[in-house]
Amino acid sequence: MYERFGGKMKRIAIIADNSCEYVSKILISWNDNDVPVLIDFRTPVHACVEMIDKADAKIVYTDKVDLYNHLTSIRTDIMVELIDSDIGAVNLPDIIRNLYKKRYDNEEAVILFSSGTTGGCKGVRLSHMAITTNAEKNAARKRVDNNSVLYVYKTLSHCASFVGELLLGLITGANIYVCSVRTMIRMHLENICKYNVTHFSVNPSVLHMIVINEKKRYNYSALEMVSCSGALLDKKCRDMAQKFFGCKVVNMYGMTEVSSLFSCRTIEPKKDPMVEDDFESVGIPLEGNKVRIWNFEAGVETMEGEIGEVQIFSLTLMLGYLGEEKIDIDREGYWNTGDLGYINSDGELFIVGRKDRMIISCGHNIYPEYIEHLIKQSGLVDECVVFGEKDELYGEKICCMYTCKDKIEKVEDHLRKECIKYLAQYEVPHCFRECAGFSHTSTGKIVVK
Secondary structure, eight states: OOOOTTSSOOEEEEESOSOHHHHHHHHHHHHTTOEEEEOOTTSOHHHHHHHHHHHTOOEEEESOHHHHHHHHHHOTTSEEEEOOOOOSEEEOOHHHHTTOOOOOOOSEEEEEEEOSSSSSOEEEEEEHHHHHHHHHHHHHHHTOOTTOEEEEOSOTTSHHHIIIIIIHHHHHTOEEEEEOTTSOHHHHHHHHHHTTOSEEEEOHHHHHHHHHHOOOOSOOTTOOEEEEOSSOOOHHHHHHHHHHHSSEEEEEEEEGGGTEEEEEOOSSOOSOTTOOOSSOOOOEEOTTOEEEEEETTTTEEOOTTOOEEEEEEOTTOOSEESTTOOOOBOTTSOEEEEEEEEEOTTOOEEEEEEGGGOEEETTEEEOHHHHHHHHHHTTSOSEEEEEEEEETTTEEEEEEEEEOSSOOTTHHHHHHHHHHHHSOGGGSOSEEEEOSOOOBOTTSOBOOO
16 A cells, blocks of 8 residues: 555656666665656656656656756655766666566556556556566567567656566566667667667667668677567568568567556467468467457457457556546456457457547448558558548548658559558548658657647
């Protein structure tokens, strides 16, 4: 049970770029039976304050000078300490690694803020048992051990980085390089070569930027696996990435609410190599996890290959959200993720989109993520987003906004022809609009407004 100052446990907010000091603050908090609250340092000051208050954190460590000045000038109830950030990549030293002590209890271990699966920003409470178990299963699936070299470049306030990379490395004894989030992609690629990194985790949008914009300047012979999560991965990008890095690119599926990883693409080939799916599989659930695809209208599980809502049973499910919001779990222990997907004959899970993004046009259910996937595969655009606009005739009109680095004559005509070639008539966007650029979340997803 959480108590304020004078009790057994304090919640301590850490709002900073990746660094050795960041990691040490987390580990020292745990050793003092306190709970780190990890907040992305790129979050605006007013939103940081809202999250600090929501978590009832009374101690704040930050490298944000504007946040430090704001809190020290108006909040006498909060103790604030300004910490330094490392520049570039730093090998996590033994003096910090040795602070880590593995725990399996169900006490609150960490609070992370997520907007990835269930709408608005929510504080997710995770236990020591959940994060430790998930990291161990993650390591087994990725084949990480004490000979591995990990490179953490995504913010540690994101669950996939915190549990799936940092904690995984501490548990297995792998070598860990922690790098500033501000570092340019080209420098990350140089570091992967220089430090003989064996496992590199990336989201699809960054992977796409790498294979499209970067030349192969470095030798990645030490790389054993590139794992990809956070959004839909298209096969063209995966194939280009495997050629670029010279190793297997593995698709994964997870969320903060299940303490990071839920399923991972099997490394072994499919039983029937002639069977092709429209989407890239996110594999089979980790040991102890279960998934089912549910048709809510009929109140039954779907048939093989039929799209429905993804419901999961996980041994590493969160303790709950901050505040009074309840976890929507049925009597059998399944949680509805809000994702749409299907399971194929090999038992592999495929994610096709989000239920809250589904477009209903002329009575048809349209999955915008699939249309985006097809348009990006064409190579005509850099990024795109498909969404519905209210329309008297269609109910919702299908619209596509895109960015295009190279000027192509009549690009919209080309995009329309590409869609007509592969999509049903009712799935083809009614309009295409070029824009200057998109906003992105901390995990690289396009912000759909």
